[in-house]
Amino acid sequence: MAKSLQIVFDELHILNKMLSMGTKLTKVLNFTKLENFVPLILVLVIICAAKPALHNKQLKIIVIDAGHGGKDPGCKYDGVNEKDVTLQIALATGKKIQELLPDVKIIYTRTSDKFIELHQRADIANKCEADLFISIHCNANKNSNVAGTETFAMGLHKAEDNLDVSMRENGAILLENNYHDYYEGFDPNSPETHIILSLYQNAYLDKSLKLASRIEQNLGKQIERTSRGVKQAGFLVLWQTKMPSVLIETGFLSNKSDRELLKTDAGVDKISTGIASSVAEYKRQGESTLVKN
Numbered sequence: 001m002a003k004s005l006q007i008v009f010d011e012l013h014i015l016n017k018m019l020s021m022g023t024k025l026t027k028v029l030n031f032t033k034l035e036n037f038v039p040l041i042l043v044l045v046i047i048c049a050a051k052p053a054l055h056n057k058q059l060k061i062i063v064i065d066a067g068h069g070g071k072d073p074g075c076k077y078d079g080v081n082e083k084d085v086t087l088q089i090a091l092a093t094g095k096k097i098q099e100l101l102p103d104v105k106i107i108y109t110r111t112s113d114k115f116i117e118l119h120q121r122a123d124i125a126n127k128c129e130a131d132l133f134i135s136i137h138c139n140a141n142k143n144s145n146v147a148g149t150e151t152f153a154m155g156l157h158k159a160e161d162n163l164d165v166s167m168r169e170n171g172a173i174l175l176e177n178n179y180h181d182y183y184e185g186f187d188p189n190s191p192e193t194h195i196i197l198s199l200y201q202n203a204y205l206d207k208s209l210k211l212a213s214r215i216e217q218n219l220g221k222q223i224e225r226t227s228r229g230v231k232q233a234g235f236l237v238l239w240q241t242k243m244p245s246v247l248i249e250t251g252f253l254s255n256k257s258d259r260e261l262l263k264t265d266a267g268v269d270k271i272s273t274g275i276a277s278s279v280a281e282y283k284r285q286g287e288s289t290l291v292k293n
C-alpha cells in the first residue's frame with residue numbers, strides 16, 4: 001500500500017514538474033506552440049488518475065461456497081453426506097483465511113444445512129463484488145479405489161472423467177424450481193449441453209488456474225493424498241461468477257480412506273489449512289505483481 005501510494009506521489013510530482021515547465025514555456029513560447037502540450041498533459045493526467053485504481057486492486061472479499069445443502073445431500077456413502085463435509089470444510093477454511101489475512105472479508109453462501117440454488121451462489125459473489133469464489137465439494141466414483149483431490153477451473157473438459165464430475169455437480173439443478181428460467185435451457189442430463197457450457201470463455205481463467213494449482217500443491221502437502229491435478233470442466237456454479245473461481249473436490253466419499261479423512265475433525269483441519277495457505281500465497285503473489293506493474 002505504502003509503495004503504491006509512493007508511486008502515485010512520484011507520478012504527481014513528475015506531472016507537477018511538467019506543468020511548471022509548461023508555465024515557464026509560456027514565457028518563451030507563443031500560445032499556439034503551448035497548445036501542442038495540452039494533449040500530452042491530458043494523457044499524463046489520465047495515467048495518474050488510473051494508477052491508484054490499479055495499485056489498490058487487492059484481494060479484499062472472498063466468497064466460500066459449501067456445496068449442496070438442505071434437500072440436496074450431494075453424494076452419500078456409508079452415512080457420510082457430502083453437504084455436511086463441505087459445510088465443515090467451508091467454515092474451517094473461512095476461519096483460517098481470516099487468521100492469516102485479517103483484512104480480508106469472508107462471505108459464506110451458507111452457514112447451515114440449507115438448500116441454495118446454483119445460480120444464487122454466483123449471485124451472492126457477484127453482488128458483493130467478491131475478488132475470489134471458492135466452491136467446496138466431495139467427489140464420487142463407481143470405482144471405490146479412485147481417491148485423491150482435484151481442483152477445477154471453468155473450461156473445456158479434456159477427459160470423460162471431468163465431464164462425469166461436472167454432470168454430477170450440475171445435476172443439483174434438477175432439485176430447483178423453475179431451473180429452466182435461470183440456465184437458458186441447460187439440460188443437466190445431456191453431455192452436449194455440458195460441452196457448450198464449458199466453452200464459455202472465462203476472463204479470469206489464468207488466475208483461477210494459478211490458485212487451483214496452489215491448492216493442489218498445498219493439499220498434497222497437508223493430507224499426503226494423490227493430487228489428481230488441476231482440471232477444467234463446465235460447472236453451472238462457476239458459470240456466471242465475475243471473478244477468479246475454483247471448485248475443489250476435496251476427496252472421494254466413495255473411497256474408504258478418503259471418506260475416513262473427510263469425516264474427521266483432523267481431516268477437515270488439514271484440508272482447510274491447505275486451502276487457506278493457498279489463498280494467502282495467491283494474495284501475496286497477486287500483490288507483488290501489482291507493485292511491479
Ligand SMILES: [Zn+2]
Pocket residue numbers: 067068074075082136137138169
Ligand atoms: Zn458436490
